[in-house]
Amino acid sequence: MQQILIQSSWLIPLYPLLGAVLTIPWSPAFIRRTGPRPAGYINLVMTLVAFLHSLMACIQAWGEPAQMYYLPWLQVTGFEFTLPLEISAVTLGGAILVTGLNLLAQIYAVGYLEMDWGWARFYAMLAFFEAGMCALLLCNSLFFSYMLLEILTLGTYLLVGFWYNQSLVVTGARDAFLTKRVGDLVLLMGVLALYPLAGTWDFDQLAIWAQTAEVDPTLMTLVAVALVAGPMSKCAQFPLHLWLDEVMEGALPSTILRNTVVVATGAWVLIKLEPVIFLSPTACEITIAIGAITAVGGALISAAQIDIKRILSYLTSAVMGLVFIAVGAHQSEAALLLVLTHALANALLTMSAGSIIINCITQDVTQLGGLWSRRPVTGLSMLVGIVGFVAIPPFGGFWALLKLLDGLWVDHQGLLVAIVLLVNWVMAFSLMRLFGLIFAGSSQQMTIRAPEPIWLMVMPMTIGLGLTLHLPLILQGLGLLPTWMALNKDMALLTIWSSLLGLAIATLIYITRLVDNPTALVERRIQQLLAYDFYTPRLYRATVVWFVDSLSRLTDWLDRYVVDGFVNLVGLASVFGGETLKYGNTGQFQFYALTISLGVIVITLLMSWQYLPW
Amino acid sequence: MQLEYFLILAAALFCIGVYGLVTSRNVIRVLMSIELMLNAVNLNLMAFSNYLDPASAKGQVFAVFVITIAAAEAAVGLAIVLAIYRNRDTVDMEQFNLLKW
Numbered sequence: 001m002q003q004i005l006i007q008s009s010w011l012i013p014l015y016p017l018l019g020a021v022l023t024i025p026w027s028p029a030f031i032r033r034t035g036p037r038p039a040g041y042i043n044l045v046m047t048l049v050a051f052l053h054s055l056m057a058c059i060q061a062w063g064e065p066a067q068m069y070y071l072p073w074l075q076v077t078g079f080e081f082t083l084p085l086e087i088s089a090v091t092l093g094g095a096i097l098v099t100g101l102n103l104l105a106q107i108y109a110v111g112y113l114e115m116d117w118g119w120a121r122f123y124a125m126l127a128f129f130e131a132g133m134c135a136l137l138l139c140n141s142l143f144f145s146y147m148l149l150e151i152l153t154l155g156t157y158l159l160v161g162f163w164y165n166q167s168l169v170v171t172g173a174r175d176a177f178l179t180k181r182v183g184d185l186v187l188l189m190g191v192l193a194l195y196p197l198a199g200t201w202d203f204d205q206l207a208i209w210a211q212t213a214e215v216d217p218t219l220m221t222l223v224a225v226a227l228v229a230g231p232m233s234k235c236a237q238f239p240l241h242l243w244l245d246e247v248m249e250g251a252l253p254s255t256i257l258r259n260t261v262v263v264a265t266g267a268w269v270l271i272k273l274e275p276v277i278f279l280s281p282t283a284c285e286i287t288i289a290i291g292a293i294t295a296v297g298g299a300l301i302s303a304a305q306i307d308i309k310r311i312l313s314y315l316t317s318a319v320m321g322l323v324f325i326a327v328g329a330h331q332s333e334a335a336l337l338l339v340l341t342h343a344l345a346n347a348l349l350t351m352s353a354g355s356i357i358i359n360c361i362t363q364d365v366t367q368l369g370g371l372w373s374r375r376p377v378t379g380l381s382m383l384v385g386i387v388g389f390v391a392i393p394p395f396g397g398f399w400a401l402l403k404l405l406d407g408l409w410v411d412h413q414g415l416l417v418a419i420v421l422l423v424n425w426v427m428a429f430s431l432m433r434l435f436g437l438i439f440a441g442s443s444q445q446m447t448i449r450a451p452e453p454i455w456l457m458v459m460p461m462t463i464g465l466g467l468t469l470h471l472p473l474i475l476q477g478l479g480l481l482p483t484w485m486a487l488n489k490d491m492a493l494l495t496i497w498s499s500l501l502g503l504a505i506a507t508l509i510y511i512t513r514l515v516d517n518p519t520a521l522v523e524r525r526i527q528q529l530l531a532y533d534f535y536t537p538r539l540y541r542a543t544v545v546w547f548v549d550s551l552s553r554l555t556d557w558l559d560r561y562v563v564d565g566f567v568n569l570v571g572l573a574s575v576f577g578g579e580t581l582k583y584g585n586t587g588q589f590q591f592y593a594l595t596i597s598l599g600v601i602v603i604t605l606l607m608s609w610q611y612l613p614w
Numbered sequence: 615m616q617l618e619y620f621l622i623l624a625a626a627l628f629c630i631g632v633y634g635l636v637t638s639r640n641v642i643r644v645l646m647s648i649e650l651m652l653n654a655v656n657l658n659l660m661a662f663s664n665y666l667d668p669a670s671a672k673g674q675v676f677a678v679f680v681i682t683i684a685a686a687e688a689a690v691g692l693a694i695v696l697a698i699y700r701n702r703d704t705v706d707m708e709q710f711n712l713l714k715w
Contacts (some may be wrong), residue, residue, distance in 0.1 A: 587714025590644070590707055594636045 011072020111456030190226030233268025291324025428502025436510025
């Protein structure tokens with residue numbers, strides 16, 4: 001029985017996939033009379049099955065060595081594509097996280113999409129995502145991870161474009177697809193260039209290869225940078241971060257998933273590739289630099305947003321930046337822990353944001369306020385999400401950040417420690433500002449009548465709240481927390497102080513409202529710069545988009561006028577030749593006689609040329 | 615007297631015939647030019663027959679045939695001219711350019 005559960009773990013991605021297929025009949029075009037709700041219920045059941053399976057398999061696999069299974073896929077000359085599956089406590093734990101969060105998001109969506117007809121499409125896409133992510137977790141090959149990442153990119157496009165009659169949704173889905181595609185394509189270059197070097201795509205074999213590999217440093221740097229570029233776009237890292245802002249136009253339940261686990265798919269691949277990236281110190285530095293820029297930039301931008309969902313999305317970018325720093329500094333365990341704690345806390349924050357949006361309609365935090373007395377559950381969820389997100393002991397985010405800081409301090413990376421503390425400080429400020437603007441102050445027109453939403457939205461939120469609160473206990477039970485003796489107390493104190501400072505400043509400004517007009521505190525130009533995300537859309541349009549656009553216009557012009565023109569010229573020349581040469585047929589007998597005579601003369605001259613006397 | 619003189623004379627006559635054939639506007643003159651060309655050919659035949667083949671004189675036989683054929687051709691040609699003249703009331707070659715492009 002025990003082995004069966006583990007051995008059949010490859011079924012976990014197939015349950016949601018089956019659910020996705022089964023939703024199709026409830027598309028409005030097929031079953032026209034009953035409405036779309038069964039689609040959602042089927043998927044809930046499927047996700048529950050997947051969740052229970054991964055939970056029980058994880059319990060069985062706990063403490064056991066990782067088991068590898070190989071599924072043959074394709075055999076062509078010289079190549080054997082085998083899909084390796086790694087069934088271990090870590091991968092199954094990841095599957096629990098994905099299916100669990102999906103379960104919460106799907107229950108949440110039952111409440112949130114009450115007034116929507118597109119359930120079949122929505123739940124099919126959610127299940128598709130779930131399947132892709134579970135497969136990515138279990139799959140142990142870089143090549144198949146790349147394939148799954150591409151499938152997830154397509155899934156993002158379709159899921160973001162859910163309400164496709166909104167123009168901003170269409171542009172957002174477009175940008176999300178293209179930005180992620182760019183990263184994927186560069187990742188493909190890295191994947192293809194890695195095979196001749198390592199001779200394998202399996203992550204564990206790559207790790208073994210990396211221990212003894214001797215590769216030309218420049219080559220390795222290029223390959224490693226290409227491998228980082230894929231996760232860079234997946235995790236919405238600078239400068240490929242705009243898509244995460246724009247996909248906030250999509251439906252909120254999908255945002256729960258996206259902000260927590262979808263962006264983490266890139267981080268997962270990056271963490272798995274850490275041994276390879278570590279072969280090149282330059283690539284490590286680049287990874288750290290990208291992570292640091294995104295973390296600082298994302299946190300600062302988030303503090304200047306007025307849209308709830310965008311405040312949270314930039315924080316997601318910032319946390320993923322911290323994950324990049326962790327991977328670049330060779331601390332994949334801290335990175336994994338950070339992904340885990342962030343996923344839970346961010347899911348909770350996103351769910352509470354959705355709970356506000358569904359009733360208050362506006363997403364503009366400057367139009368919200370004074371909700372604490374009437375929305376206690378949502379308010380408490382957001383508070384718990386905040387303390388779970390930033391470093392406040394004893395909650396999850398604290399342990400992840402402490403582990404990271406500890407490792408950085410031992411490595412003598414003082415600058416990075418300062419950056420992480422700064423990011424934590426700004427994130428604490430940004431989150432507390434969000435809380436203060438929504439829940440403190442006086443009611444405004446949009447918030448004057450705002451009840452808690454129905455139980456289908458409150459329940460997953462409170463479950464998420466419970467999970468976030470229990471996370472430290474779970475971590476302790478699993479032995480993942482450091483002992484009191486091993487604790488780096490200086491770092492812990494610094495971390496706590498940075499969080500408290502951020503929380504306190506935001507509390508003073510936005511809850512006790514010491515300052516009448518907080519926006520006047522910062523110079524207007526800096527404020528605009530942060531609020532408009534460093535003008536990234538303009539930056540894209542002025543560089544890459546402009547270049548590709550001009551180039552395609554030029555090639556189109558060349559194609560139309562030079563290539564087509566040349567071929568058309570041949571045709572035209574023939575037509576023109578025919579049109580002009582026909583005038584040789586004058587219709588006059590004497591002209592023909594002249595032509596014949598001249599022809600005879602010319603031929604005679606040619607034939608008798610050598611017999612002529614000169 | 616050499617063969618070349620006869621041949622050059624015949625060639626000159628032939629070229630005069632060609633010139634007349636190409637430049638004349640009157641159909642009758644075109645036919646006359648054709649006669650000139652045929653006579654140039656006959657001169658050639660006679661000259662070759664005399665200088666190269668005096669024994670069997672096949673060229674002379676050829677010339678006799680050419681003369682008869684030329685007479686028949688001129689008759690048919692004049693008949694065609696008359697037929698065109700009946701329809702179009704003119705013998706000007708420049709009016710006969712209907713069958714062009």
